[in-house]
Amino acid sequence: MTCVDLHCHSTASDGTVPPEDLPALAAKIGLSALALTDHDSTNGLQACETACKGVGIDFVPGIEISADPGPRIDTDGVERRRGTLHILGLFVRHDDSELGKISDRMREARNSRNPAMVEKLQELGVRISYDEVEELANRQGTLIIGRPHIAQVLVAKSYAKSVSDAFTKYLKFGAPAFIRRDYLQPQEAIDAIHHAGGLAIVAHPVQLVMPDPEELEHAIKRLTDMGLDGIETRHSDHTPALVAQYEKLAKQFKLLTSGGSDFHGDRKPVQLGSQQVPREVYERLRDARKS
Incomplete structure (x- = not known):
C-alpha cells in the first residue's frame, strides 16, 4: 500500500516550495496522492494540479481556513487564548465564489x-x-x-x-505587540467548504490546547453538529497516544479521518510524507466526497 500526504503548504501561503514543485517532491518519495492546503488561499491549486498530472499522482485541491476557537475563561476569571482552530477543506472547487470571498477577507x-x-x-x-x-x-x-x-x-x-x-x-497572544485578527466563525468555514463541494476536516486538534478529554470531546461534538466531516488524526505534532485518542473520537462521532505532514518546506523541520498516511485514507475521503 502506497502512502499519501493530505496537508501541505506552498509559497501561495507560508510555505517555501512553489506549488508547481511540490508534486515532483511527492513523486520522488513515492506518494500516490497529495493535497495542497494553503492558509486561506486557493491560489496555488491550479499549478499544483497540473504538475500532479505530469508526475502521475492524484491531486486533492484543498485549503486550510483559520477559525475562531473562542476564548477560554479560567477559574481565576481571566480570559486566555484557547488555542488554534484550523479547518481543512479537502476536494474543494478551485474557483468557488464563497472560498474566494473568504480568501479576500x-x-x-x-x-x-x-x-x-x-x-x-x-x-x-x-x-x-x-x-x-x-x-x-x-x-x-x-x-x-x-x-x-x-x-x-x-x-x-x-x-x-x-x-x-x-x-x-x-x-503571541498576551505579548506586548500582539493584535487580534479577524477570524471566521467555525460554522462559516464549514459552510464555505461544503459550498465548494469539499469535506470539512478539523486540522491538528492538538493545537486546540484542550488537555481535558471531556473538553475536547465537547468541542468535536459542537463542530460535528455544525457539519464537520472528519478529524485529522495523523499529524507531525501528534504522538501515537494522541492519534489513538483522535481515532477514538472519530469513531465515536462517525467522522472520517485524514492525515498529513503539514509540510512548509524549509520553514519547519517536517518532511513531506513523514506521517506515512495509507492510501486507503485518501480513498475513503474521495469516496465520501463522491457519495
Whole structure:
C-alpha cells in the first residue's frame, strides 16, 4: 500500500516550495496522492494540479481556513487564548465564489494587522520597518505575510534569539505587540467548504490546547453538529497516544479521518510524507466526497 500526504503548504501561503514543485517532491518519495492546503488561499491549486498530472499522482485541491476557537475563561476569571482552530477543506472547487470571498477577507485582515503589529513594536523601541518584513517575504517567494515573517526580521536584527523567542517576547497572544485578527466563525468555514463541494476536516486538534478529554470531546461534538466531516488524526505534532485518542473520537462521532505532514518546506523541520498516511485514507475521503 502506497502512502499519501493530505496537508501541505506552498509559497501561495507560508510555505517555501512553489506549488508547481511540490508534486515532483511527492513523486520522488513515492506518494500516490497529495493535497495542497494553503492558509486561506486557493491560489496555488491550479499549478499544483497540473504538475500532479505530469508526475502521475492524484491531486486533492484543498485549503486550510483559520477559525475562531473562542476564548477560554479560567477559574481565576481571566480570559486566555484557547488555542488554534484550523479547518481543512479537502476536494474543494478551485474557483468557488464563497472560498474566494473568504480568501479576500482573510487577506485583508492580515494586511491590516501586520503593519499594526510592526507599529506596536516600534512604539516599544524595536527598530524594524514593515518594508523589511515585506522584503523578507518577497525573497522567500511567499504570497501571504504573517507573524512568522515579522519574527524572522526580529531575529535577524537581534531582538530575539529565535522565531519562537520572538513570538514569546512580542507576537503571541498576551505579548506586548500582539493584535487580534479577524477570524471566521467555525460554522462559516464549514459552510464555505461544503459550498465548494469539499469535506470539512478539523486540522491538528492538538493545537486546540484542550488537555481535558471531556473538553475536547465537547468541542468535536459542537463542530460535528455544525457539519464537520472528519478529524485529522495523523499529524507531525501528534504522538501515537494522541492519534489513538483522535481515532477514538472519530469513531465515536462517525467522522472520517485524514492525515498529513503539514509540510512548509524549509520553514519547519517536517518532511513531506513523514506521517506515512495509507492510501486507503485518501480513498475513503474521495469516496465520501463522491457519495
